[in-house]
Amino acid sequence: MKPKLLVLVLLAGTSMFAAPAVGIGIELGAPPPPPHVRVVRPPVPGPNYAWVNGFYEPAGSQYRWREGYWAPRPYPHAVWVAPRYSGHRYYGGYWKR
Numbered sequence: 001m002k003p004k005l006l007v008l009v010l011l012a013g014t015s016m017f018a019a020p021a022v023g024i025g026i027e028l029g030a031p032p033p034p035p036h037v038r039v040v041r042p043p044v045p046g047p048n049y050a051w052v053n054g055f056y057e058p059a060g061s062q063y064r065w066r067e068g069y070w071a072p073r074p075y076p077h078a079v080w081v082a083p084r085y086s087g088h089r090y091y092g093g094y095w096k097r
Helices: 002-016
Strands: 049-052 055-059 062-066 069-072 079-081 084-086 089-091 094-096
Touching: 049 079
Parallel strands: none
Antiparallel strands: 049 069, 055 062, 079 094, 084 089
């Protein structure tokens, strides 16, 4: 009987001093890119070209601005999907059908 009572007293005593814990997560890494830059689009060089807007791309721990440009479509009706920064990750641009 005494061992059960001793265990009960120890458990009750330790739970009196328990405190809720709150943690804050900080993710270190490259900062998000600066706001979008507006530029004037030059005339289209040919019939099968698509405009790729300028964008910030990672360069080490910084971001650098890449000017917009006309790019030939790799296949008819291809659409350029711009690079994006989402959920602390950078996703490069690509062509899709």
